[in-house]
Amino acid sequence: MNLLQYWRERTVYGRLAGKGILGMNCRNIRYISRYNPRTLYPLVDDKLKTKTLALEHGVNVPDLIGVIDNQHDVRKIAKMTDGIPGFCIKPAKGSGGKGILVIDRVVDGVYYKTNGQPISLQDIQRHISNILAGLFSLGGKTDFALVESLIKVDDAFRQFTHEGVPDLRVIVFRGFPVMSMMRLSCASSKGKANLHQGAVGVGISMDTGGAVRAVQSGRPVTHHPDTKQPLSELVVPQWIGMLELACACYDMTGLGYLGVDLVLDKNRGPLLLELNARPGLSIQVANNAGLLPRLRRIESIKKPEKFPIVERVAYSRTHFAAQSDL
Amino acid sequence: MSKSVSSTRVPLYVLVLGLIGAGLFLTFYRHYTFDVPWLPDAKRQIWSIEAKVEFEALGQPVKLSLAVPDNQPGFERVSEHTASPGYGLAFVDEGVKRRAEWSIREAKGRQTLYYQVDMLFDEDSFNVTEGVPPVIETVTYAGPEQTAVTQLLQRARARSADAFTMTRELIAEFNNETQLAQLLVQQKSRERRLVEMLNLAGIPARVVQTLFLEDGRRRQTLVSYLQVFSGDQYALFDPQTGQQGQMENQLLWEQNSSSLLDLVGGRDSAVTFSIISQEVPASRIYQEKVAHLKNAMDFSIHSLPLEEQAMFKGILLIPVGVLVVVIMRILVGIRTSGTFMPVLIALAFIQTSLITGLVGFFLIVGVGLMIRSYLSRHNLLLVARISAVIISVIVIIAAFSVLAYGLGLAEGLKVTFFPMIILSWTIERMSILWEEEGAKEVFIQGGGSLLVAVLAYLVMINPIVRHLMFNFIGLQFVFMALVLMCGNYTGYRLSELRRFKHLVQER
Ligand SMILES: Nc1ncnc2c1ncn2[C@@H]1O[C@H](COP(=O)(O)OP(=O)(O)O)[C@@H](O)[C@H]1O
Ligand SMILES: [Mg+2]
Numbered sequence: 148m149n150l151l152q153y154w155r156e157r158t159v160y161g162r163l164a165g166k167g168i169l170g171m172n173c174r175n176i177r178y179i180s181r182y183n184p185r186t187l188y189p190l191v192d193d194k195l196k197t198k199t200l201a202l203e204h205g206v207n208v209p210d211l212i213g214v215i216d217n218q219h220d221v222r223k224i225a226k227m228t229d230g231i232p233g234f235c236i237k238p239a240k241g242s243g244g245k246g247i248l249v250i251d252r253v254v255d256g257v258y259y260k261t262n263g264q265p266i267s268l269q270d271i272q273r274h275i276s277n278i279l280a281g282l283f284s285l286g287g288k289t290d291f292a293l294v295e296s297l298i299k300v301d302d303a304f305r306q307f308t309h310e311g312v313p314d315l316r317v318i319v320f321r322g323f324p325v326m327s328m329m330r331l332s333c334a335s336s337k338g339k340a341n342l343h344q345g346a347v348g349v350g351i352s353m354d355t356g357g358a359v360r361a362v363q364s365g366r367p368v369t370h371h372p373d374t375k376q377p378l379s380e381l382v383v384p385q386w387i388g389m390l391e392l393a394c395a396c397y398d399m400t401g402l403g404y405l406g407v408d409l410v411l412d413k414n415r416g417p418l419l420l421e422l423n424a425r426p427g428l429s430i431q432v433a434n435n436a437g438l439l440p441r442l443r444r445i446e447s448i449k450k451p452e453k454f455p456i457v458e459r460v461a462y463s464r465t466h467f468a469a470q471s472d473l
Numbered sequence: 474m475s476k477s478v479s480s481t482r483v484p485l486y487v488l489v490l491g492l493i494g495a496g497l498f499l500t501f502y503r504h505y506t507f508d509v510p511w512l513p514d515a516k517r518q519i520w521s522i523e524a525k526v527e528f529e530a531l532g533q534p535v536k537l538s539l540a541v542p543d544n545q546p547g548f549e550r551v552s553e554h555t556a557s558p559g560y561g562l563a564f565v566d567e568g569v570k571r572r573a574e575w576s577i578r579e580a581k582g583r584q585t586l587y588y589q590v591d592m593l594f595d596e597d598s599f600n601v602t603e604g605v606p607p608v609i610e611t612v613t614y615a616g617p618e619q620t621a622v623t624q625l626l627q628r629a630r631a632r633s634a635d636a637f638t639m640t641r642e643l644i645a646e647f648n649n650e651t652q653l654a655q656l657l658v659q660q661k662s663r664e665r666r667l668v669e670m671l672n673l674a675g676i677p678a679r680v681v682q683t684l685f686l687e688d689g690r691r692r693q694t695l696v697s698y699l700q701v702f703s704g705d706q707y708a709l710f711d712p713q714t715g716q717q718g719q720m721e722n723q724l725l726w727e728q729n730s731s732s733l734l735d736l737v738g739g740r741d742s743a744v745t746f747s748i749i750s751q752e753v754p755a756s757r758i759y760q761e762k763v764a765h766l767k768n769a770m771d772f773s774i775h776s777l778p779l780e781e782q783a784m785f786k787g788i789l790l791i792p793v794g795v796l797v798v799v800i801m802r803i804l805v806g807i808r809t810s811g812t813f814m815p816v817l818i819a820l821a822f823i824q825t826s827l828i829t830g831l832v833g834f835f836l837i838v839g840v841g842l843m844i845r846s847y848l849s850r851h852n853l854l855l856v857a858r859i860s861a862v863i864i865s866v867i868v869i870i871a872a873f874s875v876l877a878y879g880l881g882l883a884e885g886l887k888v889t890f891f892p893m894i895i896l897s898w899t900i901e902r903m904s905i906l907w908e909e910e911g912a913k914e915v916f917i918q919g920g921g922s923l924l925v926a927v928l929a930y931l932v933m934i935n936p937i938v939r940h941l942m943f944n945f946i947g948l949q950f951v952f953m954a955l956v957l958m959c960g961n962y963t964g965y966r967l968s969e970l971r972r973f974k975h976l977v978q979e980r
Contacts, residue, residue: 159978160970168976168977176963
């Protein structure tokens, strides 16, 4: 047994490398800086630009109710949302769930957040002011607020979420979907579907859309912590449609290494929620699989742009299938 | 789609190698050419010798020439200066003779001139005893002198094998045959006679004036020794005892058989020597030497005025701090709030000292966070809020300074060294982090920043690091290369090994 073999089999470093786990440095150098031209970043870092682009390319997105881009218009929020039962206010340049305010219902001029907590119009206006001042944007740059219609959770996910809307993250590499996971909000994540805030991440097999494995705060789980629903029963409906939507996002942005966040709306079907040019690495933990072998496989394809979306989806479904651990 | 960003890394490696090569070349060049030592505590001994020339001027033009020492095995001249108000001064190199020449149009009364030289003791070259032998001068004797000389030489030769043993035996004869010796030293000094006799035997020799260096000695005088050559090797002999060899504290002040002092236009001259020894960091010797090496290729900060040097001492350390941050972020994976905030904090720690700095940091950031949380209740715009925090930080710093001064804690005054704008942003970031992600994330990032800052501080305060960075500009290139190499590291971070560990340790 030589040293190299020892390193590969006995050290954490070597075994991670053997499993093809993608690290932060490698992601930044080999994939993001190589496949994501800087000039394209604004398309995804600004949610309004993403939305406009999506509409141009026929990609479905949650309806935009309005945009508030200056302090003077903050008062208009009441009129803007007049008669709309639920909406969501978010900073255009926010990330990681920061500054997202979801209003579930409005009863007699009182607004209610998803967790049932009432909130006054004044609070909402202050929240918008904070968004405009850049409190939630990177580097504190001034920002504007998007007002979106509420996404209604599809029945298939009802039992798998607590308060928030679950979303599907798909990593799309050079137009091919390579790995995916569902993020389920729960009580400990305060209704937010962001993993580092305590949401449950569920690895999804690329062929069927069925769950393979689930983790919460880095630890494996088998049931949703609040609804107690066995996660093995989770299957993403309209799976092929979801993957095709994800591929279309690559075609419209040109970003080679892309994280696509999709939601399934009860009425409108798969919608694009947001795009990410620096998608995180936790998806590997949720899937208990490394990204590197899949990325290398796609890298070896000579002319990926020759494949139409349907073929790309088919390719990924045959090559990136996984057995369920649940 | 776009593979525009260069996929080949060869140019980068070439650049890195080039930088390392250039950096090391400059570093070694400085070490070998300028004698800059690798370590700061390499102290070396310098003898500072002051020759004081006193005489009575006669109210005429005065010309005075003093023999001054030159580089020699064991001693290297690092600097020399004179104090001689009103006198013109020139150093003359007549072949191998070095002399300081003073002149003045008119002088009257008691005159005192000073010549000071710093000689660096160099153990390595001390045992090198090479020199150019003087020409043999043959003197002819007559009468009883000739008999005495012939007799002494014959006996000495019979009992010796070479030039050096011959000298030893000759001096021994001189001491034994007191009557013959008496006869010979009537007209000339004992040393002169010995040289003449050695010359007669075909051995080049001369009288040298040596100075015994003793720390704190004043009014020391020169002692005559014999320098005897065998080929180009020489040995020193004490003309009284015949003892061979040079003492480690014995400097050859004049070694060209010329006079110590020539004076025109004065009388009653005397030269006395005062000596002190100093243990000096080698870097300082270098500083003094640099004045004499102006034309040589010099990449040193030491060529700048002292004030600028002091400033660069801090600036040249920043790359070290930056490298620490780069390593901690890229190789270890510690999260810090603000990319290079830790370096700035570390620089502040250097000014304040670590404990004072840490206490100050916690006080300022703690109170700042309290004020910030109060401000956040007032629903202010971001710019206004940041500005308010900056003003509060300034007030806090002022308050602490006054308080510390009042309590007699001079240390407390050092809080003013903290970069206020940076602290304000730190406070703002941390309070947002607190609201958004909770206290845990604040402690992770705040603690990470502080940990990196303390590490950077510890490295930057290290005397060896400071010495190397200040003296070897070439290292900046090496640091550049290291940073580029880190920027090219695609392996796992230490923190990722922990984060992903359970993925490979199941079952
Ligand atoms: N229109 C909406 N209706 C309901 N919930 C929403 C809506 N938009 C976002 N959310 C919730 O907020 C979370 C974060 O939204 P997202 O647009 O991904 O912003 P971020 O970039 O901060 O992650 C989503 O996972 C979802 O749970
Ligand atoms: Mg998101």
